[in-house]
Amino acid sequence: xxxxxxxxxxxxxxxxxxxxxxxxxxxxxxxxxxxxxxxxxxxxxxxxxxxxxxxxxxxxxxxxxxxxxxxxxxxxxx
Amino acid sequence: xxxxxxxxxxxxxxxxxxxxxxxxxxxxxxxxxxxxxxxxxxxxxxxxxxxxxxxxxxxxxxxxxxxxxxxxxxxxxxxxxxxxxxxxxxxxxxxxxxxxxxxxxxxxxxxxxxxxxxxxxxxxxxxxxxxxxxxxxxxxxxxxxxxxxxxxxxxxxxxxxxxxxxxxxxxxxxxxxxxxxxxxxxxxxxxxxxxxxxxxxxxxxxxxxxxxxxxxxxxxxxxxxxxxxxxxxxxxxxxxxxxxxxxxxxxxxxxxxxxxxxxxxxxxxxxxxxxxxxxxxxxxxxxxxxxxxxxxxxxxxxxxxxxxxxxxxxxxxxxxxxxxxxxxxxxxxxxxxxxxxxxxxxxxxxxxxxxxx
Numbered sequence: 001x002x003x004x005x006x007x008x009x010x011x012x013x014x015x016x017x018x019x020x021x022x023x024x025x026x027x028x029x030x031x032x033x034x035x036x037x038x039x040x041x042x043x044x045x046x047x048x049x050x051x052x053x054x055x056x057x058x059x060x061x062x063x064x065x066x067x068x069x070x071x072x073x074x075x076x077x078x
Numbered sequence: 079x080x081x082x083x084x085x086x087x088x089x090x091x092x093x094x095x096x097x098x099x100x101x102x103x104x105x106x107x108x109x110x111x112x113x114x115x116x117x118x119x120x121x122x123x124x125x126x127x128x129x130x131x132x133x134x135x136x137x138x139x140x141x142x143x144x145x146x147x148x149x150x151x152x153x154x155x156x157x158x159x160x161x162x163x164x165x166x167x168x169x170x171x172x173x174x175x176x177x178x179x180x181x182x183x184x185x186x187x188x189x190x191x192x193x194x195x196x197x198x199x200x201x202x203x204x205x206x207x208x209x210x211x212x213x214x215x216x217x218x219x220x221x222x223x224x225x226x227x228x229x230x231x232x233x234x235x236x237x238x239x240x241x242x243x244x245x246x247x248x249x250x251x252x253x254x255x256x257x258x259x260x261x262x263x264x265x266x267x268x269x270x271x272x273x274x275x276x277x278x279x280x281x282x283x284x285x286x287x288x289x290x291x292x293x294x295x296x297x298x299x300x301x302x303x304x305x306x307x308x309x310x311x312x313x314x315x316x317x318x319x320x321x322x323x324x325x326x327x328x329x330x331x332x333x334x335x336x337x338x339x340x341x342x343x344x345x346x347x348x349x350x351x352x353x354x355x356x357x358x359x360x361x362x363x364x365x366x367x368x369x370x371x372x373x374x375x376x377x378x379x380x381x382x383x384x385x386x387x388x389x390x391x392x393x394x395x396x397x398x399x400x401x402x403x404x405x406x407x408x409x410x411x412x413x414x415x416x417x418x419x420x421x422x423x424x425x426x427x428x429x430x431x432x433x434x435x
Contacts, residue, residue, distance in 0.1 A: 037101035037394075044106030044175075052109065 020074035027070025034063035098180035100394045106175060107402045110168075113139055114409050117435045120416065124429055128420050132157060135413065140164050154421040155214065161410045162217045166191075168406060169219035172399065183290070183396050185221070186278040187403075192220035193267045195227050196248060203236045204260055247274075265321045272298065272326055286395030289388050293400055295328035296384055300377050302330055303355060307370055310343055329353050355380060371431055378434045382408055408434055 042056030115138065123131055135157060136144045143160040151159050169191070172184050195216050202212035212231045218224040233239045240252045251266045275294060282288040302323045309322065325332050330353075338349050344365040350356055358380035362373045382404055389401035412433050419429035 040099060040102035041105035044102040044104075045109040048106055048109035048113065 016077050020077045023074040023077065024067070024070045027067045027073075031063040031066040034066070035060055038063065098178035099176065100180060103172070103176050103180060104394055104398045107172075107399050111402045111405060114405055115413075120412055120433055120435055121430070123413075123416050124426050128153065128417065131417055131420065135160065143167070154417050155210070157417045158214050158414065161413055162215075163224075165406065165410050166218040166224065169403065172403070176399075180396060180399075183278055184399065186275050187400070188220045189274070190220070190271055191217050192222050193248070193271050195220070195222060195230075196243065196252070196267065197264050199227070199231050199239055200236055200255070200260060200263070202231065203239065204257075262321055265324075268324060272324060276326060286392040286397060289392055290396050290400065292328060293385060293388055293397060295326060297381060298324050299327040299330050299355065300381050302327055302335060303350075303359075304370075304374055304377060306335065306339065306346075307373060309339065310346060311370060329355070375432065375434050378408070382434070 039060045042052070042060050045052040046056050123134065126134065132144070132153075140160050143163045144156065147156055147159050147163065169188055173181060173188065176184055195218070198215045199212055201207075202215075209231060213228055216224065216227045216231065218227055230239050230242055233242060236255065236257060240249070240255060243249055243252055248267060248270070251263060251270060255263045272294075276291070279287060279291050279294070282291045305322055323332065323335050338346055341349060347363050347365060350359065350363070355377070358376045359373060362376055367373070385397070385401040385404045389398040391397070412435070415432045416429055419432070
């Protein structure tokens, strides 16, 4: 009986780790989706006007903040 | 990556579907639009002589075209060919860089250049124009490549031209051409073009498609207004009307046009007042007006303006691309007017009046 209980029990530390992983992972996927169009647009603008490189780069990495939030949350959890 | 694309394409039911890269194309087009000549360039160009204009054009985005064609042509012909080539290259680029549905719509829209070229060649043959004159006006921005078009232009008679086009969609119309009914054939080609374009748009559901359809239909309206004014001025009989106006306009239905045409000129003008296009015409239209140049310029300006304002409403749609194509075409037209005017020693004021700025 004791042995069976030990199998069904879930370690809270493991759940925390999964939560932290989800926080970073989903935030990464989200910002990836957001960056897809911005990146495409930035490359498009850059092919015609090279001086757009700086602006394009900054615009492209703005959604990256979401990942930082995800990372912070992950650190708070673990 | 290629394998992935192949798989994705196999999964898509029709050639027109598939994901479109609106973000990429619209951003690129906006950057291209900022490279167009600003309006204040034109008055400066009018003050230059032909060589200076050529040099000026050579310093802009037309450089490559001027350089490459400089061996074959000179003077006005060089500029004319460079402008046409640039227009063709720019518009073909639109087709090359777009994907999916967007690509399909642009391709359909640009087919008016194919029709334009067929018309140019047939008209050239009709009036016995020289090969150079015909080639001056060919723009290979649609499906036909320049080599194919110049081969067409080199054919001896219109029959040979039409035979060479036998595997295109235009053949069923062209085969009825007997050497005399050119206006009829031209209008049928235009009608076919708009039919196909409306087919491509389908019943617009999303708001950007609606806007695109609205833009095309405004274009038809403006064309019809111009036709009506010309008909009124030239005293064309009502019987020929059906062949001359285009169906599918936004505000003018064929019925309304039919009603307006028999009216005397003054009443005809009054009947236009209730349409939104009146604001573009009100200052220029008088019962005793002689020249239609100002009016046509103002109407073209109206098209450009409405395209520009539409393009801000839906930044990620085909409308900004249309806006660019209309502005680009206008720039090329303006440059052509200036160079041709200069070459013909026209007065500066006359040239200025013709420009659409």
